[in-house]
Each structure stands twice: as structure tokens, then as C-alpha cells.
Amino acid sequence: MPHTIPGRNAAPEEGITETTTRLRPIPAEVPAKPPTSAGPLPGAGRPFVTFARPEVYDEDTARLRPVGARTRPRVVAVVACVVLGLGLIGGAATGSWLTGDSAGADGARGAFTAAGSLWHSVPVDQLFPPTVQGQGAGPGGADRTWTRIAVAPDSGCANAFDPLLRKALAPVGCLRLLRATYTDATRSHVTTVGLLFTKADAAAMTSLKTRFQQEGLERRTDLMPRPYAVENTVAAGFGNAQRASWTVSVLTDAPVVVYAVSGFADARAVTDPQPAEDAMESGATTAPAQAGLGHEAQGLADRIERSLRKTVVSATEKPS
Template identity: 35%
Template sequence: MESQAFGADGGFPDTAGLPPRPRRSPGRVIAAALVPLVALAVAGVGFALSGGSPSYEAGAKPGSGAAAADVAARAVWRSAGADRILPAKIDREGTESYYRLAVDPDESCAHLPAAFIKALGAAGCTHVVRATYLDSTESVVATVGLVAVGGTGAQRTALFQDWTADSYARQYSMMPSTYPVRSTLAASFGDAQRIAWKSAISNDGSYIAFSVAGFADGRLGPSAAAFDLGNDSELQSDSPPVQVADDLSASTLSTFSALYSPNGAHS
């Protein structure tokens, strides 16, 4: 079975694509073709982009190499299969592996807190795809996500330059919400169980990967005050959730960036 794809109907449509279009009579086809041609002639433009399509910098010409590359890069989250964006298994150093429990069909940016949205600045968020994983020892769970960034090329470049992953990882208000999965060890993995998080941004500013980790036994995470101070023992660098959050965010972005760029570096 082919992997499913993100980006349509809030879930995972079949890769077979949309149903065939109904046949139309030649008269209707000609009439339908004339309407947009007349409209374009009056408006004096060559193309009309929908509000949900990527925007361009001033002076960029739709159809140019740079614009086409930009559109292609920012459409990967929609066209790539789910198993390529958030694979069923993620291997860490040594023999440790993480197994995907479920993918969230809701791609809303509402999964991100207000502080995270604010940090995105003018670029903003268009979609969030995420899934929850369990490690092979069944001790740590993590919600891993990919944020599709909006805005112009200039705005995304500015975001890349301003994004400070290490600093943000120490701010409780920036931490995305979790995705609990019913009937699994992650069923109780709610926001109160979050212990650590980390992010990584693609070098073109088009995507941000993040991972929010906690323990599978459902123990509570640190309070907002303790998190920001970083004085809780579970927030130290050798804590499993801290290591997992760092590794999975970097791994997710690296794997995803390779889908559309041979130089998908991140910070």
C-alpha cells in the first residue's frame, strides 16, 4: 500500500488522487475557457494566485526559476507521503528506536502556543503536521511536528536568521502542545506531562521541526517557573526527554529537508 499524504481534507487522502472530473460538452468547455481569458485581459495580469498559495517577494516573476523552486519547496509537506515526513520508525544513536503511534489528522496551527506564533513574525504558520512516538524501551514518548511557514522569501529568511532554537527550548511559553494517542502508552501524554522540547529550522526558513518529550509513565513535568529556571533534575542535558527532544527535532528536519533540497541545513 502506498503511503498516504498530508495536506488535503485535514487528513490523509489516498495517493490515487482526486476523482476524475466529469465530462463537459465542447460548448461549455469553450465558454468556461473564455471567461478567465477575458478577466485576465481586463485585469492586465498573467496569473492569479489564490490566497492559500505561496506569496512572492516584490519583483519576483511567477514561472521564474526562483519562484518555481520556492513553490516546490513549500509544497513538499502536502505532496510527500506521511511515511517520508514522519516515518513509522526513527532510529537514534546506537540501537535505540522510536516507533510512531499515530499521526494527528488535524493540521491546525492552533497546536502552537501564542508565543511560538509570535516568534514566527510576519512569516506566520500555514500548517502543522505531527505524530506521537514511543521509544523501544517504552519509557519515553514524544510528539514530533513540522511547521509549514508562510510569508514571502524575505520574511522566511529573516525568520531563519532570528530563530534561536536553544533559547526557545528554555521557554515554557514556547513549547507546543502534545498529541495523546488513545489506547497506547501515550494516552496520558498531555501538556502537563511535557518535560522538554526542542526545534530546528530549515536554512530557507520554510519549515520548523519540533519535538516535545516526556516519560511514558505519565509523570508530571516541571512547572512553568521551574522550566524557565532550568533547575529541575529532569531538565538537565543527560535527561532522556531532553536528549530525545533534541535528537528527534534535528532528525525530522534533516530527513524532511532532504526531500526538497540537497543542502537542507538547519540550526
């Protein structure tokens, strides 16, 4: 049952603080020595060549090819081309190795793996900043500012989702769920944003994303995420009946599902919740659309996702 809304002058409850160590930078690999240059070219003296016949034939054309005067320049030219080619290939391979370009696939796999461990290796303030700026995130490109009012303890997914959404997410598993609730500058809207860290590999995440897109699962009202309500805050009455707009994003470059759900801070029930994508369309007339709650959910989810990606990059980049 929703809780009674506290007074507007009540100070927001502080979020739960995590004391964790930051990710350690990955040591750079020691580059191997580049291949040594090829040996000297053949001697300057004219080579002594003998053949069984005074003339030889090209098999393709059956034309006579003279032997003698032009043999040495051609041999020298061929050897020079081989040496130059090997040098260029060796240099390019060494340069690519040193810069990491040849390990693009390995780098992507490393970033994917690193992202899966962020829930316990990065401070909560880095995943859910106390204040999030949303330049141009509101209706008509208006700026938004969201202030964190509560962070839920990290948990599993047993009671965090409605049954159908939990079933839809089951193929990727639930490693850990992190959630935080924010309010806008006017304290009239509340939004819960979540990071579901899965147990899946990249192929499973891609499969889930494809299913969500093809079946339109992110638009179904029976698959809305649940909010995180907190007593003695403006989100005290933010229950399931107050869900107004939402978004769900399945990432493929990280084992993470990012979602957000928004509602009114006055605990009013919403009878026609609308996906953020629809609520943000020009001319939408539903209550969530008119109040800008689609922008609240989508804007905050986008920025938390961007912050997550930056954290992954920082965790995997090689030191200079």
C-alpha cells in the same frame, strides 16, 4: 486533562494513513545549441597597409614604432587570442548551463518553493516514517529507535500552540501543521514531532530564525510546543503538564519550522522542563536530562528534518 495511561501490553494505535501522489520529477530543460565557432583567420598573404605617415607613435611613450614587418604577426596573434577566448567563454557558459551551475540562485528558490508543497504531495510515511533509527542519538552516543504510534490529521495552528508561541510564529503565517507522536524502544518515553509549513518567503524565514536566536525564544518555557496525545496508546497521558524537554528549529532553505517535545510515558508531571540543548549538556542534573529526554527531542527532530531535506532534493533534482 490527561487521560489514564493504558496498559503497557496494549498495541499502539496505527497512524493515520495518507494516500497521496508523489512529487513528479521536474523535466530537464532542452539545452540550447552552443555558439558556432568564429570564422576563419585572416588570409595567409601579407596584408597591404597604407598610412598617412611612414611612422606612427605610441601615445604613452612617444617612441617611434616601425610599421611593416611585425604588423601581420601581431594582428594574427590578437585575432587568435580573441577567437580562443570567445571559444573558452562560450564553452564554459554552455557547460555551466547544461549542468545547472549557473542557476544556483534559481535552484535554491525552486527548492524552497517545492518544500512548501510537500505537506499535500508526499505520503505521510515519507515525512514521518513508521520507524526512525537514531544511531548515536542517545546519551553517551547510544543508539535510539523510535516507533510511530500516532499521526495527527493535518490542520491549522489555531489550537496547536500555546498563545505566546503562536504569537512568535505569526510573522511567517501557518499554511499547514503536521504532527506525529513516537515512543522509544523501551516505551518509557514519548515524543511529538511537528512540521509547521508556513506562508513565508526566504527573507521572512531568515528574519524569524534571527529573532529566535537573538532573543533566545527557543529556550523559553512559555514557548514550548504542545504534545499530541492519543487515546489507547502509551502517549494517552502526554499533556501540557508532562512536557519535559523540547527543541524548535526555524529553517531558512524551506518554509518550515521543525519542532519536537518529549515527556515520560507514565504521565508524570514535570515541574522543571528544560530545553533539549541544555538537557543534553554533560553534567546536567534535571529530571529531563537524567532521563535522556533532551536527546529524545533533539534526536528525533534532527532526523525528521534530515528526511524532509532529502525529500526536497528528490523533488527538485533533474532526471539523468
